Amino acid sequence: MTRTLYERVGKQDEHRPSPFSWRARYALAHKGLAVDDHVPIKFHDKDTIAFSGQGLVPILVDGDRTVHDSWAIAEYLEETYPERPSLFGGSQALARFANGWADTALMPAVFPLVIADLHANIAEDDKAYFRETREKRLGRTIESFPGERPAFEANLAKVLAPLRAQLQAHPYVSGSEPAYADYAVFSVFQFARCASPTPVLSADDALRPWVDRVSALFDGLGASCLRLEASAVA
Amino acid sequence: MTRTLYERVGKQDEHRPSPFSWRARYALAHKGLAVDDHVPIKFHDKDTIAFSGQGLVPILVDGDRTVHDSWAIAEYLEETYPERPSLFGGSQALARFANGWADTALMPAVFPLVIADLHANIAEDDKAYFRETREKRLGRTIESFPGERPAFEANLAKVLAPLRAQLQAHPYVSGSEPAYADYAVFSVFQFARCASPTPVLSADDALRPWVDRVSALFDGLGASCLRLEASAVA
The missing domain is CATH 1.20.1050.10 (Glutathione S-transferase Yfyf (Class Pi); Chain A, domain 2)
Structure with missing residues (x-):
């Protein structure tokens, strides 16, 4: 199964000026889930992420599941990987x-x-x-x-x-x-x-x-x- | 065992213009704990509550325990009555x-x-x-x-x-x-x-x-x- 994270990119690759993309990175790391591919997305680049049905990053493609919105990604990870460390600290x-x-x-x-x-x-x-x-x-x-x-x-x-x-x-x-x-x-x-x-x-x-x-x-x-x-x- | 809550009072008894006293009331109610005596305390009345070692309400006297500060009261109730409904919703x-x-x-x-x-x-x-x-x-x-x-x-x-x-x-x-x-x-x-x-x-x-x-x-x-x-x- 391939796991891909579409993230906001800034001036150059590995420059990630987006709070929401950082949340997805940290949520995946907290769950101990490796990302196979980080796809950098510029602000104006809507074509590359049109497959998700909307125009914002982060987008997580986890096997055959596509999830957008950082909070929705966190909820998805918690539901899908309940045996891994909980993201929500009890509530x-x-x-x-x-x-x-x-x-x-x-x-x-x-x-x-x-x-x-x-x-x-x-x-x-x-x-x-x-x-x-x-x-x-x-x-x-x-x-x-x-x-x-x-x-x-x-x-x-x-x-x-x-x-x-x-x-x-x-x-x-x-x-x-x-x-x-x-x-x-x-x-x-x-x-x-x-x-x-x-x-x-x-x-x-x-x-x-x-x-x-x-x-x-x-x-x-x-x-x-x-x-x-x-x-x-x- | 007697349970007494010292609360801020306003113009007349049962007029309680203090957020912190309301928190203590609700915390006690959530735990299903009846209060035997509600003692109204005016802003300037420090003598009545001097026994607590400080000058602010709410103060809960629960048997032989005296607890002041609304958050400390909530923590005390959670620790002391763990079998009753939790106050903190998991965290x-x-x-x-x-x-x-x-x-x-x-x-x-x-x-x-x-x-x-x-x-x-x-x-x-x-x-x-x-x-x-x-x-x-x-x-x-x-x-x-x-x-x-x-x-x-x-x-x-x-x-x-x-x-x-x-x-x-x-x-x-x-x-x-x-x-x-x-x-x-x-x-x-x-x-x-x-x-x-x-x-x-x-x-x-x-x-x-x-x-x-x-x-x-x-x-x-x-x-x-x-x-x-x-x-x-x-």
Whole structure:
């Protein structure tokens, strides 16, 4: 059986600036499932993934099953491979709340801080599509964001409060061991690191040890791509 | 064995404008544990609860054990009464994340909308203490909040996004059945209803059915006090 993951790619192969693709990577690694083929998909490349019936990555093709959407992939893996380590730390619903917080609170707070650098660090032939779709969605130009960085940083500081509280109480969002809630939240920081050379967390931020621990999981799954990303940005 | 709950009281007995006291009430009800005595505690009344070694409610005295802090009470109940329905829906850590979100994201977004009415609806001899402590903490006068209501409403609309996403996917924050994560989040809306006659959610808000379902649990535990609160406000 062949297992293929279609993922967002940035400037070059192995540069993966997508929180959702990172979630799928981590979910597969947590389950101990190897991926035979990672297919890089640019923002504007809809033809390659048209077979899935929609236009977004990640898409997992697991033998004869095609699953899209990072949360649906996590649910699929949990159902299909129940004998492997559970992704949800005891509660799929509560893991989903953390996943939803990452999507609807954390990501909107981080995205304005990195959008301009992200645009600078994707493939040249992807930039027009990225600009058109993102500027339409956000109602403003990419170039309008960096000038408001202090306000976006202040907003992120407020938004991070629940994560800080959780990581003061537990080593991981999921408790004593990492699981999908960690990967979902971490994926936004990982996205930011792959999108911009300017950190969204200061070097001494109390969240850093947790980011580093999740990055180091699965033989440094998060760190491995960062080195490549840094060279792409340099 | 006697079980006593020390709770915040507002304008009159049975008017309970405290999210944390509501969490303790719901946690006890979820465990099916009757409370022999509810002791109402005003904001400034520190003498009555000095026995607990600190100055905040809720405080549970369960036989010879004294436990303060709503989260600590929930943990205590789960440990002490493991044979009764679990409070945490499979993951104590992930329930804590939802609890932390209620404390650090939802409550700060709701509080500015109700603080002036709350002040108007507590006991006369509690108002000076409430004003002094809250104005010091917030760095502004109670009267400065109502004029900015539109901005606070816009902020609340943003903050609610993760809750809306979760309740589109599940009937309860905790999944198919209510548990502590629901009570923690509900407690902030319940606080708002006990603090102000002006709703923080519109009548047709998609969150209302969930609020109403949690309010109706345990023979209408939430609804019973609301009627009293409405008459207190009128």
